[in-house]
Amino acid sequence: METDTFAPAYELPSWPFESPPELGGSAIRRHPIVIVGAGLAGLTLACDLAQRGVRAVLLDEDDTVGVRGASSRGICYAQKSLEIFERLGLYRRVADKGITWSFGRTFSGETEVYSFNLQTGSVSAQPPFINLQQFYIEWFLVDRILELGLTDVRWKNRATHVEPLADGVRLEIETPAGAYTMETDYLIDATGASSPIRTQLGLEAHASRSTDRWCISDVRFKKPLPVERWTWVDAPFNDGRAVWQHLMADGVWRIDYQMPEDCDTRQISRPEVAGARLREQLGPDVEFEFVWIGPYGYRDHLLERFRHGRLFFIGDSAHVVSPFGARGGNTGIQDAGNLGWKLALVLQGHAGDALLDTYDAERRAAAVQNLEVTSRSARFLAPRSPAEHRLRRAVVALAARHPFARALVNTGRMSVANDYPAAPHLPEGGRSVQNLPLRRADGTATTLMQLLAEGTQCLGLWFAPSPEQARAALDTLAARPLRLLAVGGDGTLPTLQADETLSRQLGAGAPGSFVLVRPDAYRAAVLANATPAAIATTLRTALAREGDRP
Structure with missing residues (x-):
């Protein structure tokens, strides 16, 4: 039996807990904006506000970024998100660390069905995509927030209860040094897919969970692979199931293998099992070391409204889609880019409350569109009926010979900036x-x-x-x-x-x-x-x- 080794685990940064000024006092302090959750969406919003000269309090129950023990999570950052990072002053750091790419190949079996170049037609100073492990993006955002100096970042501060008020929101917070209460004019929930705030308020997210199963192998190879996005619809080395292959920072490849729906998630994640899959794909002599192995399933949900009075939901607390096409984290980043300037203009007296309603009108429409796109990708990759299987086989067979069919091969429509529908504030749409x-x-x-x-x-x-x-x-x-x-x-x-x-x-x-x-x-x-x-x-x-x- 092969013995496969693991690279040393990533060392994530951590920041110290500092006793909040509310502790020990009897008066309840009020802040203009409080953001709960230091993930992609919450950090982007805090950074956006600070760039605009707006103070905010950012609460997170942890003292680090990413997820301990997991290296990948989100990895593909789309042009619109990269343009936001340019405006916020951290794009250069992202580009220097990450892997820029625009070219992809799609295979059926051993046959290349088609290829694409996302750079075609782009005129932006930013590329179509950069691949970078999510914790690096979050890390760079924290550094930039601290550099800007306007955000009160409170680590190890867990929001345990929220109470909507007529003119704001009251929060109860637990810390290692005790509990306190604070109020805010506007509260932003960026706590993610399992939002405790959404749960406490009893808001229906209309969640559904897929039976499709996958296993990620983050791998460093001795001999590098082509710096392209390779996708197999039905890989012969994975029992006819789908596979993705991406390069990330630090010379680490992320390879996603579709698994049987009834698989044992512990078994498929064992190093010797994951190693056997790699050798089946790349040959018995391939040399590599694992960085991380992990199974995943996926779910989706969508709130009926992203604004509830003075409380706003952004990122995964508002919407979750399947991971195909990198529309999850990018959508959260773009939620923040939409809400930040509106909050700033309202707080600065340049706009009225009605402008904040447009956040829901625009970003929920974007989430609906993303949910539709990713749901179609999921059905193509995991057909649910004999008819869907036949349709996929026909599309793949035609795509190798006929350009019209290539547009029907759906391995994940890559994330793009959503258009906004026409509305009173946007008569022509956005x-x-x-x-x-x-x-x-x-x-x-x-x-x-x-x-x-x-x-x-x-x-x-x-x-x-x-x-x-x-x-x-x-x-x-x-x-x-x-x-x-x-x-x-x-x-x-x-x-x-x-x-x-x-x-x-x-x-x-x-x-x-x-x-x-x-x-x-x-x-x-x-x-x-x-x-x-x-x-x-x-x-x-x-x-x-x-x-x-x-």
Whole structure:
């Protein structure tokens, strides 16, 4: 019997417990924002708020990141999430540590059915995907939060009870040094799929659990494999079941093997069993060491509403999808990117409460779409009936010869930025704008995300406005959360050089046209012939302040 070795376990960082100021006092302190849960979504939101100059309290019952003993969890970070990290000031660290990729191959048996390149059509300064173990992302977020210095991060603080109030939320907290009570204007639940807050409030999540079973092997090979995403729909070395193969940081490969539904999860996770699978796949002489082995099943759920008064649910506390296509952690990061600027503008007095309702309208719609996409992937990978099996065999057979069928091979539609449906605050619907490289009038380089990182404001991109219109707009819109930039023009406004790619991305470019881009890099509106009054009305609409006076 082969004896397979394990690499030394990852050493996760830890941070000290510090006694909260509420302990020992009788007065209940009130904070503008409290976030419960220091996972991907909670940390991204705390970092986003701090970047915008907004103070928050972040509570977590642990004193570290990740999950002790588990290396992988989430590993694929999509372009929209990477663009958020660029704005937050940690993208470079993510890119330097992670594995950038855009190319993937899909196999049926030993035949390559098709390949894809996600870079095709991308104009962002960030790549389509970077693979990196989740705990590194969380680690980098904590470091950035501490660097920004506006967040009160409280480790070993467990929220045991929440009480919604008319104007906020009251929390009871347990710590190693005792219990205390605090209040907040807004509470954000980022405690994950098993949210105790959601459970305590009795909110129905409409959960369902799949019988599909998988086993992860995180492996370091002596001889590296191609830096590509390889997927087998029906791998001959895995009894005709699916397999994924990804490279992560530290030279570690994550290989996911689909298992029989009635498998013994302890048995399939034993090193000698996992090692036999690897040798079946890569040959009897392959040299490797394990980093981690673990079985998993998956579930999904979706809250009916993501906002309940002054309480918001983000990330897995609001929605869970199957892992196919990396739509879990990325969706949580993008929840935070959506909610952060809205909370900031409300707290800074630039927007009313109605703007916070748009978080639910937009991000729940995104979660519904992601649930539909991942559910279809799950059915393709684990057919539930003879008819579904026949359909999959037919699709795979046709895909090798006919391009139309390749779009039907569904091994996980990779995560993309969701479009938002039309609504009163978004009459045309919302579409994400990629992080375009841009140039100022003097030739210096910038990007869309760098422009959005400078304060919490919308960008107004005005194509060649007349000097009279530009001066009038500066007077009319001076106190609004709007940064006006001309694209071309005479220099009355700060000016960007005209660019064909920018015009294509924004869907505008004729002289006088205007595009409003929100602080989360979503296009809010396009005006064909802008005037200062029309721009002011468009901004009020995007900020859900239609009842305000011009």
